[in-house]
Amino acid sequence: MSNLQEIGLTELPSLSKLYLNAAATAARRRILGGSTGEPALPAVSYHVRNVRADVDNLTAYQHLVGESASDTLPAGFVHALAFPVSMSVMNRDDFPLPLLGMIHLRNRIEQKSPLHFAKSLDVSAWSENLTGHKAGTQVDVVAEVTLHATGATVWRGVSTYLAKGVFLPGIDKSGNHQAATGREDFTPPDPTALWRIGPDIGRSYAAVSGDFNPIHLSVLSAKALGLRGSIAHGMYLASRALADVGPAKGDAFNWDVAFEAPVFLPARVALDISTTPSGSGAWARSDYTAWNPRSGRRHFTGRVAALD
Template identity: 45%
Template sequence: MGAELVTEIPTMAAVYARAVKTLTRKPKNPVLPEVTLIYQGARADQAKLAAYRQAVSAPANGKLPSLYVHSLAFPLAMSLMLRGDFPLPLLGMIHLGNQVSVTEPLGQEEVFDVEVNAENLVPHAKGACCDLVVKIVVAGETRLTLRSTFLAKGVRLGGETPAKAHEPFVPPQRTAAWKLDGGTGRRWAAVAGDYNPIHLSALSAKALGMPGAIAHGIYLAARALAAIEPASGNYEWEIEFHTPVVLPAVVDLAFAPSATGFAVQGWNPRRGKPHFELRLTREV
């Protein structure tokens, strides 16, 4: 896999301004580009970090929340999807989940390199999935690996399409609830820079096949992690999204601690359908 040094990380607004051109992509035999984009010398924007912490009630503990790092670095991964050799349309892709591994959280003043690539293009019951992988490197050591899985609906790959699994969901005992108004997506876009139209208004979301404006998956994960993410040591977390949170919404939650971490579930209390499941495990 080749490597390309880049001189800046673009803004998400700049990425989405160009993303409309990818809507015409209709790949027959898609192949992901074998390239890693590298940006050297990144660091936190202290004002944006403060806005992130305020938006999700994250503690000011001198460490960078893993999803703040994600919001800083992910536009570089999205820019990979704008390349002419990336086969899938960027707009309308659905965020299915994240897997994050942290060997030691970054200090909020640390300088780091960002490396991104795309991999794991596989069939899905509704289309095709791929992973965008962000690695955060300090002095040659990978400190964070952030993997995001996306679905391109309607794209077909060769081979067998996996069957869609249906497991019954029984809501657990509620321990918290979030009330999210219709402006939640726009406010988070201002914090994280993610101006994907599916999050901004019912009109723009419906134009891309959504039932209405939906909450950012990263916002839901960041808010769930705010009170439970460790400030030191080795840990991992993953989140799987099941059904979108259509705004405005009430989300019921269950935070279940264990000897090694937490399990967090979020669901629609009116329909009884799961929105997400997050699992955090720390080294003990």
């Protein structure tokens, strides 16, 4: 990040405006064609200072994903808070991949300490690791949240996205495709929970997160981007699983999730959570798996582990 040009934003950008701009950029690229030069990520980072959570929005988020009411920001809510800054990176004209239709592959989040809703935060984001995938090209978008008063990093997230069908010149498509590896045969265990997810969850999650990506909002808008129907937000699913892990996770943890198959709406999703104690008998980690209870197809896997 030290070699990146820092671009300061006066406030959190509007995600709806960013998506409109992304649609305009996509139309422009279809007409004019993409860049013919060597593909590269923009050497910039975006940051916004003095960000505070909206209490009503926090309450609505907690209710939607099943988190207990608390003055502490859930890790998934912090991701949503930082997401407009991450989107600003991907929404640039010189970003080599199309934003619309991007597939969410993985998240790795480090929650270093609890965040009270009244704390003033600084948010930064940048992109890295433009690599090949057998289905296209993937990229990591990094977001960091620091305390405005001290500069201490309290939350860090790395989101991996795939631009399916986009093969950039000079990017080896046989390269790093983490999400396609290690998928052993899956035999569903007895679930610890069964979710019933309605057709409007995409719009409900968009209302509390600001993420109005068309693939989540309706059948028509999803079909316009090549899907057979609308799908649930990956971070809604991951955050709901984190809520199901419960208070055992404590205040500081690593949280990983890898997405394998989309959840088309409406849906029933089975979830299994297994907990592993440490040598002292305290909680060490929880592993979770979610799948389609009818077909047995796995949707995502994840782990929440205590920080050392």
